[in-house]
Amino acid sequence: MVLSPTQDMTDAEVFAVLLEVVSHPPPMRLNVTSLAGFLLPEAIDLEGRSEFAACGVGGLNAVNASIQDPRFQVVSEYVSKGLDCTGVATKKIRQLKVVRTRDSSCGEWCSFYRPWSDVYDVAVTLSVPHCFEEAIHFDDVDAFRKISESVGAPQAKKMFDNCGMLVSAVQQNRSILVSELLKGPESERANPDGRDGDKETPLQAAAESGNLGAMQQLLDAEADLNHQSSSGGTALFTAARNCQTNAMEFLLAKGASPNSLMNQTGRTTCQVTPLLSLFGHGRVDACHGEKLKETIKVLVDRGANMSVPAASANCDKNQTALTLALDKKDAAAVEQLLELNADPNEAGRLSNGVHGVLIKPFALEISQILDYWKPVSDSVKFLELLKQHGADVDETQHGYTPLWMAAAQCRVEAVELLLKLGAEPNKGKTPAKDAAKEYADSSCQSPEEKQSLLAAFKDK
Numbered sequence: 032m033v034l035s036p037t038q039d040m041t042d043a044e045v046f047a048v049l050l051e052v053v054s055h056p057p058p059m060r061l062n063v064t065s066l067a068g069f070l071l072p073e074a075i076d077l078e079g080r081s082e083f084a085a086c087g088v089g090g091l092n093a094v095n096a097s098i099q100d101p102r103f104q105v106v107s108e109y110v111s112k113g114l115d116c117t118g119v120a121t122k123k124i125r126q127l128k129v130v131r132t133r134d135s136s137c138g139e140w141c142s143f144y145r146p147w148s149d150v151y152d153v154a155v156t157l158s159v160p161h162c163f164e165e166a167i168h169f170d171d172v173d174a175f176r177k178i179s180e181s182v183g184a185p186q187a188k189k190m191f192d193n194c195g196m197l198v199s200a201v202q203q204n205r206s207i208l209v210s211e212l213l214k215g216p217e218s219e220r221a222n223p224d225g226r227d228g229d230k231e232t233p234l235q236a237a238a239e240s241g242n243l244g245a246m247q248q249l250l251d252a253e254a255d256l257n258h259q260s261s262s263g264g265t266a267l268f269t270a271a272r273n274c275q276t277n278a279m280e281f282l283l284a285k286g287a288s289p290n291s292l293m294n295q296t297g298r299t300t301c302q303v304t305p306l307l308s309l310f311g312h313g314r315v316d317a318c319h320g321e322k323l324k325e326t327i328k329v330l331v332d333r334g335a336n337m338s339v340p341a342a343s344a345n346c347d348k349n350q351t352a353l354t355l356a357l358d359k360k361d362a363a364a365v366e367q368l369l370e371l372n373a374d375p376n377e378a379g380r381l382s383n384g385v386h387g388v389l390i391k392p393f394a395l396e397i398s399q400i401l402d403y404w405k406p407v408s409d410s411v412k413f414l415e416l417l418k419q420h421g422a423d424v425d426e427t428q429h430g431y432t433p434l435w436m437a438a439a440q441c442r443v444e445a446v447e448l449l450l451k452l453g454a455e456p457n458k459g460k461t462p463a464k465d466a467a468k469e470y471a472d473s474s475c476q477s478p479e480e481k482q483s484l485l486a487a488f489k490d491k
Contacts, residue, residue: 054144055145055146056098056103056129056130056131056146057098057099057100057103057129058129058152059096059098059105059129060074060096060098060099061083061094061095061096061153062074062095063085063087063088063093063095064093064094064095065088065089065093067087067088067177067181068086068088068093069086069177070083070084070085070086070094070155071083071086071162071165071166071169071171071174072165072169072171081151081152081153081154082148082153082154082156083154083155083156084155084158084161084164084165085155085156086159086162086165086174086177086178086181087177087178087181088157090157091109091123091125091155091157094125094155098129101132102131102132102137103129103130103131103132104129104130104132105127105128105129105130106127106128106130107125107126107127107128108125108126108128109125109126110123110124110125110126112124115159115160115161115194116190116194117160117189117190117193117194118193120158122158123157123158124154124155124157125155125157126150126151126153126154127151127152127153127154127155128146128151129144129146130142130144131144159178159181159182159190160190160193160196162174162178163175163190163191163194163196164194164199166208167196167199167200167208168203170203170205170207170208172207172208172211175208175211176211179211184218184219185218185219187219188218188219188220188221191212191220191222192221192222192225192226195225195229197209197213197221197222197223197225197233198225198229198231198232198233198236200212201237201242201245201249202240204240204245206244206245206248209245209248209249210248213248213249213251213252220252221233223249223252223253223254223255224255224258225260227261229260230260230261231262231269232258232259232260232266233245233249233254234246234249234254234255234256234258234265234266235260235264235265235266235268235269237266237278238267238270238273238278238282239269239270239273239275240275241270241273241275241277241278242278243277243278243281246266246278246282256282256285256286257287257288263293263294263295264305264308264313265287265291265293266282266287267279267283267287267288267289267291267305268305268308268313270282271305271306271326271330272308272309272314272315273315274314274315274317274318274323274325274326276322276325279326279329279330280329283329283333289304289306289334289335290304290305290335290339291304291305292304292343292344295311300345300346301344301345301346301347301350301380301387302339302344302345302346303344303350304335304336304339305330305335306330306331306335306336306337306352307339307350307352307355309326309327309352309356309364310352310355310356310358310359310361319361320363321363323361323363323364323367324363324364324366324367327352327364327367327368327371328371331371337352337353337371338350338351338352338374338377338379339351341380346387347387348379348387348388348389349379349380349389350379350380351373351374351378351380352364352368353373353374353375353392354378354379354380354381354392354395356368357392357395357396357413358395360409362412362413365413365416366416369417369419369420373420375393375417375422376391376421376422376426377391377392378390379391379392381395391423391426392417393414393418393422393423393424393426393433394426394433396413396414397410397414397433397445397449400437400442400445401433401436401437401440401442407444407445407448411448414448414452415452418452424449424452424453424454425454425455427459427460430460431459431460432454432463433445434446434449434450434454434455434456434458434463435459435460435461435462435463435466437449437463438463438464438466438467438470438484438488439466439467439469439470439474440470440474441467441470441471441476441481443480443483443484443487446463446467446484446487446488450487450491456488463488464488464491467485467487467488468485471484471485
């Protein structure tokens with residue numbers, strides 16, 4: 032198809048648009064023959080919806096499908112999807128498809144009508160938990176109550192908990208349905224903490240999106256602030272990893288512990304606090320820069336420790352937020368931690384597996400240049416921040432300073448940076464200036480590089 036969108040009906044401006052003509056069959060009609068039964072959603076516009084839940088019926092045969100055009104007919108196929116989330120009932124689906132009745136009027140083209148969905152026109156699912164899920168999805172309170180009454184309170188509670196209905200309602204911000212799930216005695220309502228073994232608690236689901244209203248509803252129902260999910264962490268961990276500072280403030284004001292510990296996944300057994308968890312693998316991509324700085328500040332202002340002793344965290348060495356932030360090359364976090372008085376000379380565990388390495392911040396960052404031969408430009412900002420906040424630039428390893436090691440390797444750019452940061456040429460076992468003279472011939476790649484190295488120590 033060619034479109035000419037100009038006012039003067041010319042083709043001065045032409046767009047070519049791909050046009051596909053699809054031979055769909057006419058839409059079918061659905062209705063439920065059972066007086067107590069109904070469909071979710073209501074079957075009004077079948078061209079715009081191909082998936083339905085049959086609720087309040089004993090079987091899928093209670094759903095009647097018809098077609099007005101006598102040239103077509105509806106065929107059904109029944110599919111069993113195994114046990115539903117309760118582990119007791121079977122989830123069944125009836126797939127309905129409108130097909131052309133074969134006759135001479137359409138000949139070989141009778142079979143070319145394409146279904147509205149992939150392989151069927153309409154699918155109707157028979158599953159009480161699925162009905163609950165659809166009621167939550169469409170925020171249909173009346174339908175939710177009808178389904179609850181039809182199965183009875185004990186069975187409904189089992190579905191609420193086994194099928195994660197409360198988490199689903201919280202995630203979709205269905206506040207009225209959250210109230211429905213939490214009302215009544217404990218034996219009839221959803222567990223506000225979810226099931227033991229769930230990967231996410233309802234409070235975590237609310238915290239990850241900063242849903243303060245749902246968080247208050249859950250706490251009013253006596254949800255445990257410090258309840259941990261099977262994937263690790265409390266609601267505060269979740270709020271922190273999503274930079275939801277309002278949720279963090281809310282939880283901390285309600286008594287959440289800023290120094291609670293959670294197990295990590297992977298090879299290490301070391302536990303982490305909400306602050307330390309920011310430098311693991313669970314933080315969302317959007318949680319960086321100013322958002323991350325604000326998140327760190329909220330935790331520290333509320334009493335989060337910037338270091339965690341090994342003994343208290345089932346770890347082989349002490350962990351510090353600053354070392355972990357440096358290891359992740361997280362400039363915003365490093366800057367904020369230092370502004371909040373993180374100790375730039377406190378050694379922390381480098382997160383490289385079961386047996387960590389204890390290293391000080393400046394030594395960690397300079398090792399990127401001297402041990403791993405990373406560009407000096409990658410570390411300048413971090414080294415300058417550490418120096419500004421009191422880091423010891425002359426901390427020795429086996430008696431040798433970073434400046435001596437840079438000189439011995441003929442790393443001219445590193446030597447110049449360290450001298451600019453105030454490194455002392457005469458500290459350590461032997462002066463760095465002597466290392467430059469001793470190793471220049473063997474370490475420098477050219478006479479010009481040797482000359483630049485020696486010139487850096489002139490008058491030192």
